[in-house]
Amino acid sequence: MKRQLEETFPSNMTEPSNVLVVGVGGQGVIMISKVLTILCQQQGLEVKQSEVHGMAKRGGSVFSHVRFGGHIYSPTIPQGEADILVALEWAEGLRWLPYLKAEGGTFLVDTQQIVPPFACRDRRINARRGYVDKNMTELIRQIPNSLALDAVSMATDAGVPKAANTVLLGALSTALHFAPEAWKKVIEDTVPAKTIAGNLLAFEAGRDTSLALDEEIPAVSHQEKTDITEDVCHYNAQLEINEAWCKSCDICVRFCPECCLRLDEQQIVELFEPDLCTGCRMCEWLCPDFAINVHLETVFET
């Protein structure tokens, strides 16, 4: 094994190389690490791969550690030791950024944003979401070896919208010293038969983008999505409750999606959590006695 290793990587592979692949469930994090692992095996390298995906279902956080070359004892990458961080989703990339080597680490990121439900807890109209709002261009400039690309649209152009992970794989292939043909062969063996052509196109697209942008590092090939510089306006809901008309039928209390209404001691509806009210008008629409009127007041905030 050592002889083969030296043939492929003459001098720089005595220490293990660490590749961390992160994303959310359903994107193909495992597929990337699988291709890389099989490729390393075929090249005769010692390789260990470790992943956490069980709780991810679709949309949860998924990560996969791949370590290869030299002698590997632990399958996981310590913090600050990853040579390459491949992120299929922007916020996941930021989450795992501390694992990237401070000096000389390579950061490959898809600009796709998958907003988790927990980032949307404020359900008022036009409310700010809790998704990370770091300036993407700024951050990519700070990391010397970094590439942000819109892999989803590139994969869509290649005919397989789900092959965004293969685009990233193409970009990853330029950062490692394996031959492109060897990568393609593993991809052909791994992906479903009917998507082979599209996946190879996506791989080429990712590879070409990465090679083309190698000259002007730091490279950003995406459209800015996260800049929030504009003023935001939202609506403050005011409930006008006509107590004389309320017949305490309880419909509004039971159907309010935010559970901010209740019946008081006189069995008349009252808004006891005004901050929770989003002004969705459910109570107004379902009140058979026309006792509730919702007024929305536009508020601008900078």
Place this chain on the structure above:
Amino acid sequence: MSKENIPLTNNEDGADNFDIRDYLRLDLFPHFMCPGCGHGIAMRALLWAIHELGIDKNQLAVVSGIGCSGRISAYIDANTFHTTHGRPIAFATGLKLARPDLHVIVVTGDGDCLAIGGNHLIHACRRNLDITCVMLNNETYGMTGGQVSPTTSDDRFTTTTPTGNIEPAFDPCALAEGAGATFVGRELTLQCPSLKNLIREGISHPGFSFIEVLSDCTEIYGRKNDLGESAEMIMKQKSAYRSENYGLEPKEMFQPGTVSTGILHKGDRVEYGESLRSKGPAKT
């Protein structure tokens, strides 16, 4: 942020500038209906549709019969007509023929429309006169104490069916379509904006429009049959009916064992008033 970029609230539903109190006779309120009665929600949808269509109150005539639904015309601030039991469609027919410029809307109940007024309904469907019939179906005669009606479901208890209802129920939409109505739709009160859209389409339709609104009678029918409070009855309706036909085009015909909502039938036949007027006055 510029004014053009202000995000929509419920603006597309016209909710922002609709205040139902503009269309009500406020001195009669609170209305007489029981707590949790779905008729109020249906009334809101009707007035909302009228508001969206921009119909002037002086050009609107609401005709109703007898029963809980019949009382609705009294609360609407327009030209209203509270008529005899089962005959609102007959009165509306005369009104529409005499005043073709008016928007004539019939608000009626399941007993009023299908039992006592069943004959008037089928002949109005057959003639295809341009009136809109909104039938509030609560499966019982609520005002008189909860007797069995033509739409009462199987095995339901009412004051006249103490051992459970054995009569098969009408499918009012199938009846109207079979009789020749050119617009037939059905909606739940829970889907108030969809119901508003359906009524709006029905009023805009040139010809006889029949709209069945699935309402709930909580205090009498619900209590006798242990159907829970209003919220539970409404949710049960929601789970019992298919909700895929929400578009404004008819999608599926009636299928046995299921009840669909939305526009169920749309036809194109000559309107009765138009063909009558084309004949001119009778020669003597």
